Amino acid sequence: MDTLELAEKVERGDRRALARAVTLVESGRADHRAEAVTVLERLAKTGRQALRIGLSGTPGVGKSTFIEAFGMMLIARGLRVAVLAVDPSSARSGGSILGDKTRMDRLSREAGAFIRPSPSQTHLGGVARRTRDAVALCEAAGFDVVLIETVGVGQSETVVAEMADMFVLLLAPAGGDELQGVKRGIMEMADLILVNKADGDLKTSASRTCADYAGALRLLRKRPQDPEGFPKAMMVSAAQETGLTEAWAEIEALIGWRRENGHWQGRRAEQARFWFQEDVRQALLAQLQTPDARARMRALGDAVARGEMPPGRAAQDMLADLRAVSASSGK
Structure with missing residues (x-):
């Protein structure tokens, strides 16, 4: 083809x-x-555009369960849903389980759904380098909503905000301690915090956690892309499929406000610039992966290890070699 x-x-x-x-x-x-x-x-x-929703959360919070329940609700409303689930890759072997499709059994059988697990490889924040391009493909294919599930929560995870119109943070009841040290960076990116598993014995704990985060959100600096009341925290139960309709209503309200006030297209323009710069950076790094470049890196690294030259001089020599190769290939 x-x-x-x-x-x-x-x-x-x-x-x-x-x-x-x-x-x-x-x-x-x-x-x-x-x-x-x-x-x-x-x-x-x-020229097709879908609503891009980035979804992150601590491992075990129920991201796959939530996405399946949320996706089924959207399909019932006549929307087409694409899920790009980024799986963690082994640092040793480079392999990934890619089991998200099996965890979303009902959603994977829907004609209006497309689920694609991808390995994170070594890319920042667990978002595969080409996920941004995969999002564009899903938009062109006519999907109305694209959900981007990321590997977990960490300071670098915020890169998902550079490819999404809305960033949703999923939390478990009484799980605040898991976010210590990275909480502020994640929360500054979040448009909506959803406390999952708000059912049964955990409902009271979920209510308390939701109140804690709602209070914390009020202490953050006001962002120009948010109307009054956003970002906000809500409770949901993916297992019992409660709170999903209310969460979708809040998402629609926020996106509608941003469209009317010019933030939607402005943010998309900023993201396009970011990914252009990122592609340039990745292309430059790829020059270090050629056999000749790796051999030169090993030779210079050995010289540095033996104390024959300082690291700064070796780096300058390596960059000079790359410029020379680039100049000769351009002739």
């Missing part, structure tokens, strides 16, 4: 073609990257 045919099938909403296109944009091969750029350029002309 050539790039033109692939793009046309994605535009028609063909889920198999969409899966192939996502595989293409995730590939690290240079020829695949060139084909991916061609597909993305063609699909950008559709």
Whole structure:
């Protein structure tokens, strides 16, 4: 299948073609990257936009359960839902379990849903480098809502905010201690905090946790992209599917306000600039992965280890070599 045919099938909403296109944009091969750029350029002309929702939370908080229940509710409302679930990769082997699709059994069988697990590899915040491109593919395929599930909570996890229109933080009852040290950075990014598992014996604890975070949110600096009352904390139960309708109503209210007040397109323009700069940075780092570059790095590293040259001088020599290779290849 050539790039033109692939793009046309994605535009028609063909889920198999969409899966192939996502595989293409995730590939690290240079020829695949060139084909991916061609597909993305063609699909950008559709002008379609979906609501992008980034979702993060501590491990075990019930992200997959929440996404399935939330996605089923949206589909019942006639919306098409795409889920891009980023799985943690092993630092030793590089492998990932990629089990999100099996944990969302009901949602995966829906014709209006598309679930794609991807390995985080070594990328900042557990968001795979090409997830941003996968989001664009899902938009072009006509999905109304794209949910981006990230690996967990950490200071670097906030990179998800650079590809989402709204950032949702999912918490467990009495789980505040798990966020110590990273709480402020995450909360400053959050548009909506949802305390999950607000049912049974945990309901009282969930209510207390929700009140604690609601109070903490009021202490944060007011953001220009928020109307009165946002960001806010709410209780939900993914297992009992309660609070989901109310959460969706708040999401719609916030997004509607941002559209009317010019924050939607402004933020998307900022994100496009960010990902252009990120692609440039990644392309520069990729130059260090060529066989010649790795060999030169090893040689200079050995010289530094033996005390024959300082690290700063070795770094300058390495950069000079890269510039020389770049200049010769450009001739």
